[in-house]
Amino acid sequence: MSHMSNNPPLKTLAASRRNTPVKRIGVVVFPGFQILDLAPIAAFELANAYAQRALYTVELVSEEGGCVRSSSGASVHSVALGTGRFDTLLVTGALEVAPSTEGLTRYLGKSLKLSRRVASICSGAFILAESGLLEGRRATTHWAFAQELQKRYPGITVQPDRIYVSDGPVWTSAGMTAGIDLVLALVEEDHDADMARWIAKKLVVYHRRIGGQSQFSALLELEPSSDRIQKTLTYARAHLRNELSVDELAEVAHLSPRQFSRAFKTETGQSPARAIEQLRVEAARALIDTGQQSLLAIARDTGFGDPERMRRAFLRAFGQPPQGLRRSAKEQMRA
16 A cells, blocks of 8 residues: 555554654744644644654643734634743744744743754744844745845845755744645654655645745746736646647637737746746756656656756756756755
8 A cells, every 4th residue: 555545654653653752842822923824733733643642742832821813813822931841842923024022032042952943934033033043044934034034134044945944953934834844844854754745645735845945936926917828827837748839828828829929928027938947947846856756757747858958947947957956855855
């Protein structure tokens, strides 16, 4: 049976039943926190389901405890900081960056003496930075806040185009759903890749974007203004193995090839050929990061046809060939 079945693999399930201590996770919330940042804790719950015993307990914590109102208006119950030691502290973010309280930053500044790991989601990186935890470290945050983080805290090496970054015991992630990738990586570090893959499948997410993968999506960056051009891009993304000529795309848009090329350039600022290359490169990069297919197979599946054509496209996009990116991905997975 495949390891991607609905039930945990028996051999890894047996390993997960060993007497591993239960890890206490503290999720730090504050008035105005972004409630979506709580979604990643489902991965800890599913880790328990995978092992069929408690591997993690999760508690919401805040400076004073009690009810804490999120930016959406929904409130959650929390316990006060200082109620015990946590294996991992996970700091949520907010839609806007605002100064943290003195009590919270003081607590976090001492947190590595009490916790094995400290992590943040989205703009939670600013709270870690205020506490001094990111000084001299590499970090990331939501791409919209990355420049501001670097400006405010020049002692941090901000890596704005990263899903998450781990630097020793301190982890940071990009915005919103990137927190799921971060928590999957934490679970994988604690246990194994089989568990993380099983959890990712249950969460119906791509397993799993490694830290070095880009926050950006070619489909989002192109931002066409009309449905017909958006439709052709969606079609192209789903049919990368096709030639995807101007004639083929124009037919999808119900335009003549000349009309299509003109409309496409007007709406996206790029030629159809350049945009299709972006889509192919993005898809190929994701497959390279997983390390599960040969470069020849990836070139074929993403429409490049042969590795040399793919290599030239990668040099244009990343300044290095696919082999170099694959080595980097392997190093990150081992780190």
